[in-house]
Amino acid sequence: MFELFRSRPATDTGKTIPGQWPYLQRGLKNNLHKVQQYYRVYNPTLRAEHFLVRLLQSLAVPQSLPLERYYENVDTIALTHSMRMGMSSSIGEGVVFRGVFYGAGMPELLIATDDPFDFEDVHLNWRTTSAVTVLTHPKSDLGIHLPNGDSYSAERGLCVILINITMLAVQYRAFVLEQLKNPDNSSRTIMQFIAGHVLTNMLDTHLEIAVFNRLHKRAYAIDDGSAVPTRRHSFGLTNYDAIVDNTLDKVLEAISKSKKEFNAVLNNIPSVQNESMHLSLMMPDIAPTRQINYVLIAARLKAMDFLMRICQPETKAKNQQHLNQMQRAFSTSGATQLFRTRFPADVQRELFPYLETYAELEPAFTI
Numbered sequence: 589m590f591e592l593f594r595s596r597p598a599t600d601t602g603k604t605i606p607g608q609w610p611y612l613q614r615g616l617k618n619n620l621h622k623v624q625q626y627y628r629v630y631n632p633t634l635r636a637e638h639f640l641v642r643l644l645q646s647l648a649v650p651q652s653l654p655l656e657r658y659y660e661n662v663d664t665i666a667l668t669h670s671m672r673m674g675m676s677s678s679i680g681e682g683v684v685f686r687g688v689f690y691g692a693g694m695p696e697l698l699i700a701t702d703d704p705f706d707f708e709d710v711h712l713n714w715r716t717t718s719a720v721t722v723l724t725h726p727k728s729d730l731g732i733h734l735p736n737g738d739s740y741s742a743e744r745g746l747c748v749i750l751i752n753i754t755m756l757a758v759q760y761r762a763f764v765l766e767q768l769k770n771p772d773n774s775s776r777t778i779m780q781f782i783a784g785h786v787l788t789n790m791l792d793t794h795l796e797i798a799v800f801n802r803l804h805k806r807a808y809a810i811d812d813g814s815a816v817p818t819r820r821h822s823f824g825l826t827n828y829d830a831i832v833d834n835t836l837d838k839v840l841e842a843i844s845k846s847k848k849e850f851n852a853v854l855n856n857i858p859s860v861q862n863e864s865m866h867l868s869l870m871m872p873d874i875a876p877t878r879q880i881n882y883v884l885i886a887a888r889l890k891a892m893d894f895l896m897r898i899c900q901p902e903t904k905a906k907n908q909q910h911l912n913q914m915q916r917a918f919s920t921s922g923a924t925q926l927f928r929t930r931f932p933a934d935v936q937r938e939l940f941p942y943l944e945t946y947a948e949l950e951p952a953f954t955i
Contacts, residue, residue, distance in 0.1 A: 631784030666753040670700030691739030714762035719755040723748040728801035742814035748887040848899040881921035893942040
């Protein structure tokens with residue numbers, strides 16, 4: 589994995605964020621909150637065969653167990669169970685799924701993790717727990733649409749989704765017990781739980797990546813109309829598209845005048861939820877085994893490509909340490925060859941131009 593996205597920068601790189609960003613940040617957070625509150629109350633439905641439905645229903649651990657024992661029992665089998673489901677993890681290579689979250693035909697890598705967490709806190713706050721997070725997706729609209737497997741725009745590309753199976757199971761157990769205490773809610777299904785709470789709580793990280801993707805498109809003047817959503821919420825949201833684009837243009841202008849160091853660039857890209865986009869692009873703390881390392885690399889290749897190109901012509905002069913680390917990451921993971929053997933043609937067509945950007949900087953790197 590790229591070290592740049594594993595730890596915060598050790599030194600203060602300074603920050604220049606456009607003055608209108610705090611206003612936009614509040615507005616985007618308000619939109620996000622409105623979407624999440626609506627779908628948590630008015631749970632939409634979901635296909636009965638959805639991957640997350642099958643994942644939860646195939647866990648052979650009784651929910652009647654005390655909370656601590658339930659947590660321990662699920663945690664014991666989580667990664668092994670993920671292998672049977674075709675997920676990627678530190679102990680097993682997964683498959684490329686299609687259209688689980690972002691629409692028909694969309695290539696998606698689903699990463700299983702068993703990171704420890706406060707299971708009592710998840711039990712108490714199951715409605716707002718984020719057991720599933722988005723590491724990358726291709727969408728750049730700010731419409732905050734549920735990733736429910738239905739296509740809503742023409743933007744296509746690789747999606748990488750992180751699923752803490754044990755956390756998801758504890759969250760679902762709390763939902764089930766809540767239904768038993770409230771007969772009026774007893775008709776709510778596992779599909780409503782996933783759509784109304786799991787998918788809804790993914791939207792924090794979804795929106796963060798959408799802002800980065802929007803910046804990426806502004807940087808390279810990509811305006812092909814593919815980002816226009818084809819569906820709407822049943823309620824209104826304030827449209828911030830124009831002012832966000834204007835602000836991102838100012839961000840790019842500031843980057844063009846910066847010292848072109850990767851950490852500094854990331855620190856000067858605004859974030860909705862965090863202090864900077866650097867924090868938003870941080871990767872999970874997963875053991876970088878050969879089974880998972882190439883997937884983690886794939887999840888951040890677009891961001892690395894952006895940095896390498898936006899920092900030209902000073903990329904090598906200011907970032908040789910990061911470029912060397914990229915070389916080590918590719919070498920130890922065998923990522924380039926695994927991209928060829930593990931990924932379908934559409935994913936290869938997306939990723940290999942990013943490798944070409946790196947090869948132009950480091951001619952010794954072979955694709």
